[in-house]
Amino acid sequence: MTGLRIEQHPILPIPEREEIQIFWQGQPIRAFVGETISAALFASGIRVFGHHPKDGSPQGIFCANGQCSQCMVLADQKPVKSCMELVQPGMQVEPLNGLPELPKVSQPPKVQPIEEIEVDVLILGGGPAGLSAGSELGKLGIPTLLIDDKHRLGGKLVLQTHRFFGSSSAVYAGTRGIDIATRLENDLRQYPSVQIWLQSTALAVFSDQKVGVLRNGSQYVLVKPKVILVATGAREKFLAFKGNTLPGVYGAGAFQTLVNRDLVRPAENLFIVGGGNVGLIAGYHALQANINVVGLVEALPECGGYKVHKDKLVRMGVPIYTSHTVLSANGQDYVESVTIAQVDEKFQPIPGTEKSFACDSLLIAVGLDPVNEFFIKAKQYGIPVFAGGDAEEIAEASAAMFSGKIKGREIALQLGRKAPPVPAEWYRTGEILKSKPGETFSEHLPEASVGVVPVIHCTQEIPCNPCAALCPNGLIFVDDHDIRKVPEFLGNNYCCQLCEQCVAGCPGLAITLVDYRSNADFPLVSIPYEFTRDSIRQRDSVTVLDTQGNPLGDLEVLSVHQIKRSDRTLIVQVQAPKEYAKKIAGLRIQDQKVTEPLDEYVTELHNDTIICRCERVTVGEIRELIRKGVRDINEIKTVTRAGMGACGSKTCNSLIHRLFREEGITNSEVVDNTKRPLFMEVPIGVFAGESPSEDKST
Structure with missing residues (x-):
């Protein structure tokens, strides 16, 4: 690790990039071609980008998605959002403390006619829904224009290093989000009828049924479509608490953008607010980037995300405080600690339960709102319009992919093109993929203690079936008719051959193998591991934990290996006493000391919440x-x-x-x-x- 840049990652490749120099307040700093201003500033340890003119409060990055204005800076005298603007050699960047002074001009700028174009379909958004819809339309040769405000396609998929849940046959379940983004983009680009504009933003929908688009960040174009598909995703919800605007308080998307796209470590010690899938996954991504996760709070009695996501954090040593809320982020110019408290049945803090933790960053993941203003306005002005993905209904990215596929077919039919009707099974699959977690069962460990015994630590009904496809002998069963059912091991009549494909390929890292063949009293246990190869070695001592995060014992690592179809997942083998071998679900990753509360809780001194x-x-x-x-x-x-x-x-x-x-x-x-x-x-x-x-x- 040099500075704050990530130079080694268990999943992400570290590309060779051209280094350039930009200037922050006149001082030179390193940057790379193709990265944003905010990434370069963070990599140089700069977290305060300016101060608010009203009260002098420090300003830093919050959403990293162009939705807020916290990260505004002056770049070569122009006010820009640092999370969206790419660096240029020699760029002069200054803090934006209020409105900038306008430069003097000697003559009016040259103007040109505004270009107007017509297209059958305009897709707003190049995430999973937009890409899938574009491909469906491209197959039918329908003239389509897809615009996205980022410099590459994929939406939030480009931030997801974990394997996806859902259906293996329908939505690439078992494949990592970053790889799904590449597949969807490659699929889309093979269709000549689909035109793509990157770094282009839809600005408004007008009453003459035209859409104003800022193309490449500089050229204004009016687009008149016959049909619009709004696939603009979602924006993160904000949360009101004292110190909520301090630099170091991020949305989950901003954190994942810095870590997984920009390869910058924005934190040393992170605390998370929100136990949905977004917060739980972000915590796992932080651990993979060698960032300590001090803890996670969730106001509800149980986390709302998938239990396997929660279990991954818990068994790696991250404490989760349910029925707790954040009271304040504390610090002068940036986050230095967080204070939490237990809540009652009305979600009110209980006096006397306050605890504070040292941390330098606070990640807010308390839900999403659809970015649907374009959909609402298009309907108002009588433009045929569809919404797909999170712009229609907040769900997982796998559901957004399938939603886009359905919308693409529906749009073709709306245009009167010769296309098959949408199969009823598509709608059913779409509903399954959008479904919330179902019933959670008590963990039932297999009784057999001979041969090789797979232990499936997945006890919640969620839409997921890759494990069934991974076993070459068909020993793992998931109901094809309803993939939300908990997996079953059909080991009574067959024998597991220890290929370890289920261990390496389960999206929830929720399968271990216990091998009794060489020593029934001290069987071998195969455990999935998605951290860097040099972070664990043969003969290391590791603490093994169960799904509840309870330590079971300290064991010696016998081997660290990788199977052919592992897709960057390592397998760690330990030899464990038979008394708890089946209970082992993972390894503690971080030192417990970072998760301990301070001796006294910290009271935020600011008078009110922003x-x-x-x-x-x-x-x-x-x-x-x-x-x-x-x-x-x-x-x-x-x-x-x-x-x-x-x-x-x-x-x-x-x-x-x-x-x-x-x-x-x-x-x-x-x-x-x-x-x-x-x-x-x-x-x-x-x-x-x-x-x-x-x-x-x-």
Whole structure:
């Protein structure tokens, strides 16, 4: 590890990249061609990108997805979102502390006619739903334009290093997200009828049924489609607590972007808020990047994500505090600690249960909201429009892939093209993939203690079946009609041959093998391991844990190996006493000391909690207006400026609605804020047709 850049990873390749130099406040720093400004700043240890002009509060990255404005900087005198803008050699980057001074111009910029194009289908978003829909349309030769605001396709798939759940036959289950992104992109690019615009953002849907698009970040184009597919994904929900805007408080997507896309370690010691799949998976990704996970809090009595995701963290030494909430992120210029507390049945903190933990980063993963404003506006203006993936319904990426496939076929039929109707089985598969976790069963260890015994530590009904396809002898059974059923080992009539494919290939790392053949009293146990090869060696002493995270014993590593079809998963073998060999589910990865609370809990000294990040509007200011009888969020905006910032109320609007509910005001009594005609910020010159070759800082 050199500095904060990741130079070794168990799953991700470390590419050779061209090094360049940029300048931060006049000082040179390293950067690589193709990375964002925010990645280069983080890699140099810079976490504070500026200070808010209202109260001088430090500003840093939050979403890393272009949805907020926390990471704004001046790059060569232009205000830009550092998470979206790529570095250029010699780029001069400065903090943005308020509005920049406009440069003087000697003559007006040259303008050009605004290009207008027509297309049968416009797809907004190049994630799993958009790519799958594009391929379905491409097979039928339907002229399609797909736009995405990133510099590569795949959406959140490019951040996912783990194997995916779902159906092996329908949605690449058992394949890593990063590899699925490549497969979907390669599939799409083989169809000449599909045109792709990267680094291009949809800005608005207009009443003349045209869509304004900022192409390549500089050219304004009007697109008139016959049909629109909104596959724009979701944005992360914000959470109100003291210190919630300190640099070091990230959305889960921002953290995964920095770690898995930019190969930068944004933290040494991470604390996670939220026990859904997003938070649980992000914790595992942090451990793979050699980042300590101090703990995770979930307000509900149980984590909402898949139990196998939770079990992975627990058996690697991460404590999970259910029925707990975050009280504050503490620090002066960045996060230095977090304070949590237990909650009662009404989710109110219980006095006397406060605990604080030393950490430098706090990851917020408390749910997602659909990015559906384009869908709503297109319907309002009478444009035939479909929504797919998270823009339609929040679910897993596997469900988004299949949703896109269905929408592609439905759009073809909407256009009157010759296409087969959508099979009823597709809709059924789509519903299964979107389903929430079902019943959880008590772990039942197999009784047999002879030969080779697979132990399946998967006890929750979730849509997943790769293990059944992995066993060459068909010894693992998952009901094809309903892949949500818990896997069964059919070992009464057959014999496991210790090929270890199920161990290496289970997406939840939830299968171990216990081999009694050489020593029935001290059998060999094969355990999946997805960390760097040099982090564990033969003869090392390791602590083995059960699915609840309970330590079972310290054992010597007999071997570390990899099978042919492992896809970067190692297998660690230990010899364990027969009394607990079947209970072994994983190895402790991190030192327990990093998870211990501080001797005394830390009280955050800030007076109030921020609701509007852009305008620094507090809970107290908004609550006071509600108690005075205000029921119109537009009035709150007028008085406080809440929702008037650069993000266009994307992060604060849902929190304001929550304050109304906390004050006993129903949604029917509240007038929502008026949406801006533009959904994303854009330099005003592009609407005049300003030439891309001209200086756009005016």
